Each structure stands twice: as structure tokens, then as C-alpha cells.
Amino acid sequence: MSSAPDRWAKLSAAWLLGLCLVFVSLALTSPAAAAGNSFVHVVRSGETLASIAQRYYGDPRRESVLVAENGLTEHGGSAIVVGLRLVIPWVDHHIVEEGQTWAGIAEHYYGNVSRQFLLTSVNNGGSGEQPAIGAELLIPYPLRHVAGQSANLRRIGNTFFPGGGADSVRMLRRFNGMRGLRPARGQVVLIPLSDLTLSEEGRRAIEEATGEQIDGGEVRALQQQIEERVPELGEHVRRGRFAEAVSLGNRLLGGGQLTGNQVVSIQRELGTAYVALGRRDLAAAAFAEALSLQQDLELDVARTSPTVLRAFRDAQERVADGGADDEQEGDEDAGSENPEGGDL
Structure with a gap:
């Protein structure tokens, strides 16, 4: 029969082995660069995980995020120790x-x-198209959740994606490269x-504490x-409402930081x-x-008037020559000719 010191040594070895496995799992699943932002909140008297989640996210149910991010127990809502340092994460943005x-x-x-599928999904990326220059992309925060003994992706999905159902399970499997639904105990999922955003109160609190302005995705919202x-x-151009189009x-060009594709589309219609x-x-x-941003830009010759095509060819030559002198104002054959084809 083993002595008490022997049993203690075995338990200590098992505990250390489990801890090492968690660290190895974290290392294998950690992104190469820190996706997302974070702030350290020091717990004050009377605060709970739910009240802190309410302050920073505007939703007390986000305490599950604080539990996972800070390696706490899964029992939320209870009082926590004064002075405890909690990491408050939120999504990132990328120009x-x-x-x-x-x-x-x-x-x-x-x-x-292989995780690019998530970025194209949350940013409405087209199939086979690369992101537009100047676009502000939403970068979802990769929360690290250490799986417990009875963990499965359905339960994890229901915790962090209420109402997500089968879609959230498929996304978790694909993002983590998992075949089954049950992660191993201690595995980091x-x-x-994508919706881990700060509340106005939380944003003000962090800006006051750090003295730095937080990017809340304003450019992305404007671009949308x-x-x-x-x-x-x-539609203005197709209907012949040219003054309204101009x-x-x-106004759109002066509205803020546009993507390259948006500038091309607007300048093409303005032309x-x-x-x-x-x-x-x-x-x-x-x-x-428009051509300076998209050199292979072409107009539909079947639907565009010869007058517009001539102006476009002139612009192509101008860009090819490195910027020639501007055209003289007006043009005798421009007049009020319908610049589109027979659709108007």
C-alpha cells in the first residue's frame, strides 16, 4: 500500500502533467498575432462578473466571456475577490x-x-475576390475556452452563440479543425x-483609464x-438625373475613408x-x-454611348502618359446626349 507522501507525489505529478497539457494546447492554438484588444480591470468591492460584463459590454450574460478569458470557474454571478485583475477583451479592426x-x-x-473563411463571412467578402484596399475589416476575437470533462461543441455554441444552433457548431469545428463534436478534456477551443464589442460606458471607461482613443469600427460602419x-x-445616372448624380x-466621396472599390464605382458613374x-x-x-485605382477597368461598350467611351479612352491615355493636361471645358458633341445605351 502506498504511503501518504507517495500518493501526494503522484497527485502532484498528475496535476503538473495536466497543467503542461493545457499550456501545450494553448501554444498550439494561439494565433500568431494577438487578434483583438484587451484591457485589465481591477475588481472593486461589490462587483461581480455579471456587473463587470454589464459595464463593459452592456450585457451581464457576457460574464461567460470573462470566465473563459481569465481561466475562472464556470459558475458566474458570484462575488469575486477584490483586487483581482480581469482581462476585458473585444474585437479588433484592420484597414x-x-x-x-x-x-x-x-x-x-x-x-x-484556413481560417480566412471566417473573415470573408463576417465582412461580406465575395467568392474569389480579395478585400478592397482601404476597407476596414472586422476581426472577431478568438476567445480561448478550455474544455471540461463533459464539454461538446453544441454546449459551447449555446453558451457563446445563443440561438446559433447547427451553424455555430459547424463554424467551431471548421475554425478549430475538429472532426468530432467532443474536444478532449483540457483542449483549448x-x-x-464577431459581436464582442464594447458598450459606450465601457469604451469611455477604458479611454479615460488609458488616455487612448478606441477604434470602435466607425470607418467600417461609414463604408457600409x-x-x-x-x-x-x-440609378440616378441610368434615369438621366445627372445633376442629382453629381x-x-x-457627397459620398467627401463622406470619409472609402474603399478603393467604392471610389472606382463612384468616379465611374460621375464620369x-x-x-x-x-x-x-x-x-x-x-x-x-478610377483608372488609377483599377488599371484594368473597362466600360460596357454595348451599353455605353460613344461620347462617354471617347472620354473614357482619353482618360486611359492620360493615365498611361502619367497625367496629361486637362481637357478643355465643354465639348461640342457632349451636349445633352444620353450617355447610356438604349436602356434610357
């Missing part, structure tokens, strides 16, 4: 630079190119949270608003409207701006 791809951004933030109005601009197009208004000089400048 796309020239040459960046979904795969490269995924590898940078998550350490694995990465839970990408502009994206919704670009079709309206095209007014709206210039057509300017031709119809007899301003070949402004049309050439608009087309040249």
Missing part, C-alpha cells in the same frame, strides 16, 4: 493595405490561412466572437453606409454624368481617378 489577401490577414491574426448608397448613384457622388452635363474635363478627371 486593408495594397497587396493584402484574406489568407494573409487570417494568418496574421489567427496563425492559420478557439471561439471567434456608402456601399448601400452606391446603387442609388447608378451631387450625390461628390458618365459629367459627360452628359457637357463637362468633358471633369469626366476625364473622374475616369482617370
